[in-house]
Amino acid sequence: MTRLVGRISDGVFINMATPATIREIAGRVRAGAEEAGRDPAKIQIIAKVRVSLHPDRAMARSRLRQVLTFYNIADHYRDMLKASGFEPEVNAIQEAFKAGGFKAASALMTDAYMDKLPVIPATSVKEIKERLQPFVEAGVDRMIVPYVPVTEPVIEDARRFVEAWGNS
Template sequence: MTRIGLSIASHSGLPPERIAAVAADAERAGFGGVFIAEGHGDALGLCHPVVAATSRAGVGTAITNAALRPPVLTAKTAVDLDEASGGRFRLGLGTANAVMNGRAGLPPHPPLTMIEEYVSVVRAVLAGDPAGFTGTIFQVGQVPLDRPPLRPDLPVHLGALGPRMQALAGRIADGVILNLMSPGQAAEAVTTVRAAARDAGRDPAAIEITCVVHYCPSDDPGTGAEAARQVVPRYVLHPAVGRLFGAEHEEGLAAARERAMTGDRAGAAAHVPQPVADAFVAHGTAADCAARVQEYRDAGVDLPVVFPMPVQGRWDYDTVIRTLGPAASGRASA
């Protein structure tokens, strides 16, 4: 069966009740999962209205910045969300980047060590491990919960841009969430994740591979292409920008990064090379997006998650749900 998810951005500015309504519409249209992408809001907090508004679709974060919350608190929140959803919740964790975390006043930590220990703490809390966890960054004792978790093995997925984080996800996580990559890059990531799982003695096929597919819906090619360029400045502050988007575009991306650092996203978008935007942002008609989603499936992605982006300032979730929802188009969904 064909599976597809929908991501709702916290930075869309939608109030919780509207996010809940979008989630309910997505479930009715046949989307198998609804995820919250954390911008400047609280993705875990916004999962509560999504859980309440749905009854079948999976619900999760794709992703939430682990550095913002102590792992014990994250585990407790995940337990509540999983119970409220009847076992439909998955926890998607990431490390954001040093620039964003520095602005939030967070201390720097080696991202691989931090997220590996973070996952260990979450799992120790879920399991009620009397030994707790002792690492180089986190040290916790046994953490009691008010009620036993509905699923002590609640799935934990890791957001992974680079090969080292992808390999870590293959070794320790229940799934990986890919982002900011072309279908070709996604295929390489799938190989990395599966190989790491195999080397760790795990079943490679048991690691669910999700990929976020940014999409700017528009029937006008020029409008869609321009909107796609405007997506890139949200990500040019990442330290691995050259590797993510291609060293051949370094000059344009450096100019975009400089503008983005000052808060001038419109100016930054003007410097984004169109091939960069085209590589990881689908744009155009629903058929164009469906074709791009199929490219990710062909690359080995288990669950493509469509992430609608604003076009001319408008977040058009209704159109995306109506035109891409499996129920509306006659496709089956899991």
Template sequence: MDDVRYDFQVDSTERIPAAGIVAAAEAAEAAGFRAFWRGESNGRDPIAVLGAASARTSRILLGSAILNVLARSPASTAMAAATLQELSGGRFLLGLGVGNRNIASWHGRAFENPLRSVEEYVGIVRTALDGGRTSHSGSIHSSSGFKLAFTVPRVPIYLAALGPKMSELAGKMADGVLTNLGDAAQMELVWSSVRRGEAKAGRPPGSVEVIDIVRLSVNEDYGKALDAIRTNFAFYGLADYYRDMFARMGAGDALRDLRENYSKYGFRRAASMVPEDAIRTVPGLVAATSVEEVRSRLRYFESTKADAVMLVYVPSSDDPSSEVSQFLRSWAGS
């Protein structure tokens, strides 16, 4: 593609307080980013943070990337999404995903049949957000008789997806798909699966926006930026699907060493031992000394099937809030 739209998110690390995340949303709007996203893990609640950001911004889209479908009932999510849509004046994007077994255990839920879980959940939420009364008894999610007491403009729903089945489901029933750290080959897989889903659902091609996620860090001391991104490589490289994806990109030897070092020394030391050339094999991991260098590396994504790229900033200094602000100011001036 020739014109890539850029969105922004602060890494889900909890080193930045809630007020700093809201300030980042303001700065991202001033820097010209299309959307500001906030993820969900075990830290500051994205619904609360995005609600505060809606009051401090006026143009930028605000999205959840992602809310976990096992963390709250479909009715609760519909209420939260509708409220954020009202607060933001129609700027909210609802990102949903299934997470993993660890996250499921936090909420006392079983991690089972992710595809069916998302399909049932999205169906219930879509009904509620569109003003209907829910009537669904599924194997994983159920809701009966719930109807929102107020109406809002239509809320777009985005699904987190890496593989072809979830991407195809997004093509059938979502407005967008969020995929993480994909290279051109991965984006081709996601894009073709989304288009297949659109066709099966009788939707026009291109109904679903495809967003790729890039994780980056900028520091005049390149070693510090690289160390921050090493942690990302290690975190994802130890997960099954990402390990396979990174291996396809050419990082197989480093991934084998990562697993061995993790078992011997633990995560921190294993991450510190990831070689730079392994990180370079993953286009979605960027360590740089300047915004200009970041923009140069991002040109790669002009030739992929992504409609937009979400930049997730990974702080590398002792003052992450100021670091994020500096990056956004530099982006605006570059």
């Protein structure tokens, strides 16, 4: 499918993928473009990396933990995460969800596992930008960076993030 993207489209949008997975996908997309006689550099590689920002990293992680728990129990995303090499973690979270619900599943979303996933719980915008660099190095031309609010009211938290991003 990704080779077909390179043959016929202007780009590909990649969600919930590590830099290593993005590198593989980008390679297949560009190979497809070359096979079709197209310039691979003109195919946009777009990736989505969720971020949260709070002076207390544990707080930044807390909201991303909720989002990631959902991804680990939702069918399509679960399959994507397994394909990225996280099958043992996904299976354990799935079993916990079946046995004890969302809270039990979320308890298995460890910091160590989260650190391997394409999300960035950060204490500064500078840190976010530094941690986005491996995605660029993997071949991403354009980045979608959804902000996951940490504090209430959500609109104020989002506003603080946008201001911090703009001032960095």
